[in-house]
Amino acid sequence: MTVTLSGFADEISADLDAQLAVLAAESISHLEVRSVWSTNVADLDDRQLARIQRRLEESGVQVSAIGSPIGKIDIDAPFEPELERLRRIADIAGQLGTGLVRVFSFFIPAEHDPEQHRARVIDQMGALAALAADRGLVLAHENEKKIYGDRPERCADIIASVGSPALGATFDAANFVQCGVRPHSDAYQLIRPYLVYVQVKDALMATGEVVPAGHGDGQVRETLAALRDSGFDGYVSLEPHLATAGTFGGFSGPDLFRLACSALKDLLAELSVQWR
Numbered sequence: 001m002t003v004t005l006s007g008f009a010d011e012i013s014a015d016l017d018a019q020l021a022v023l024a025a026e027s028i029s030h031l032e033v034r035s036v037w038s039t040n041v042a043d044l045d046d047r048q049l050a051r052i053q054r055r056l057e058e059s060g061v062q063v064s065a066i067g068s069p070i071g072k073i074d075i076d077a078p079f080e081p082e083l084e085r086l087r088r089i090a091d092i093a094g095q096l097g098t099g100l101v102r103v104f105s106f107f108i109p110a111e112h113d114p115e116q117h118r119a120r121v122i123d124q125m126g127a128l129a130a131l132a133a134d135r136g137l138v139l140a141h142e143n144e145k146k147i148y149g150d151r152p153e154r155c156a157d158i159i160a161s162v163g164s165p166a167l168g169a170t171f172d173a174a175n176f177v178q179c180g181v182r183p184h185s186d187a188y189q190l191i192r193p194y195l196v197y198v199q200v201k202d203a204l205m206a207t208g209e210v211v212p213a214g215h216g217d218g219q220v221r222e223t224l225a226a227l228r229d230s231g232f233d234g235y236v237s238l239e240p241h242l243a244t245a246g247t248f249g250g251f252s253g254p255d256l257f258r259l260a261c262s263a264l265k266d267l268l269a270e271l272s273v274q275w276r
Contacts, residue, residue: 001228002274003198005264006030006064007238011252014038016052020059022254026261029060029276032237033096034067034249041066041092042085049095056096063098064235065140065197069248070128071104075117075148079124086128090135100197100235102170103128103139105149105158114148118157121148126162133166140197142170143179143187150179152187159194168196173218174203174210174241184219188226198227198236200264210241210250212263221267228273236275238264 009019009031016036023031033041036052044052056063068089073082086101093101105121108114125141132139141149141158149155159167169191173183181187202216203209213220240260241250252260268275 001231002233002276003227003236003268004030004064004234005238005261005275006032006235007257007261008032008034008067008250010035011238011240011250012254012257016055018254020055020061022257023061024059026258028261030062030064030235030237032065032067032102032239033063033092040069040248042068042070042089044092049092053095063096064237065098065100065102066093066096067102069104070101070139071106071125071141071147072144072248073106075106075108075120079127082124083127083131086131087135090132090137093137094135099137101132101137101139102142102197104142104144105147105154107146108148110146114150114154117148122158122161125158125167126164129162129164129167133164137166138196139167140170141167142199143172143175143191145175145178150175151181152176152190155187156190156194169194170197170199171195171223172199172201172239173220173223174201174216177203177205177216177218178208180205182217182219184222184226188223192226192230195232195234197234198223198232199239200236201239201241201260210245212240212242212260214263214267221271224267224273225271228271236264
């Protein structure tokens with residue numbers, strides 16, 4: 001098995017050149033675009049996109065996925081603007097040369113039973129997937145705290161119920177831990193049939209604190225071993241969150257990002273997993 005390493009480079013710096021410098025030092029040839037110059041990817045204008053495209057070409061760095069905010073809205077919020085935002089992100093993905101876009105399945109009010117919103121979630125996720133299919137994209141649903149698809153059984157249900165090849169799963173171990181889920185023991189088998197992308201961060205079950213891969217309760221080692229044994233050859237993307245973590249992003253800085261890289265590479269070497 002050979003995986004392709006990537007990372008949320010805005011965790012290094014808001015500046016694109018600083019992002020690319022650290023990626024080069026770590027021999028990482030891909031990045032996941034979430035924000036650049038403190039501007040969310042969905043809000044980048046054409047001039048900014050042209051500048052990003054030029055610098056990526058000059059640096060030999062490719063885009064693994066768009067780390068979009070699609071679906072990080074309340075389930076009761078108007079939905080048509082989210083479809084329009086995905087249309088813009090589809091244009092951005094095409095310009096930056098990737099067919100993968102991260103998405104979410106809508107925030108559910110804390111006092112509500114998530115199941116009462118199931119039909120609406122699946123209907124809206126289906127509409128997003130239909131748009132993605134028309135544009136030649138694959139949406140990678142991320143398990144995120146406080147959204148409908150925060151737990152593995154609901155993640156799998158969304159994707160199976162939508163039933164579109166344009167909707168797959170992202171696996172985020174730390175997010176599962178912060179929802180009280182043991183990622184490999186309780187989630188891996190449910191998510192693996194739909195898995196198109198892996199995000200790497202770890203966390204402590206007792207406190208939710210995010211830590212480098214292999215240093216928490218995220219069972220990252222076990223999941224990587226299972227991916228190796230199943231022949232997974234996709235992207236493994238670092239999202240360290242080692243300095244700050246919030247609802248719409250996180251930050252590590254250059255030194256902590258490199259620490260996260262080292263922890264992941266150590267695990268890969270221990271498991272005899274090649275990376276490029």
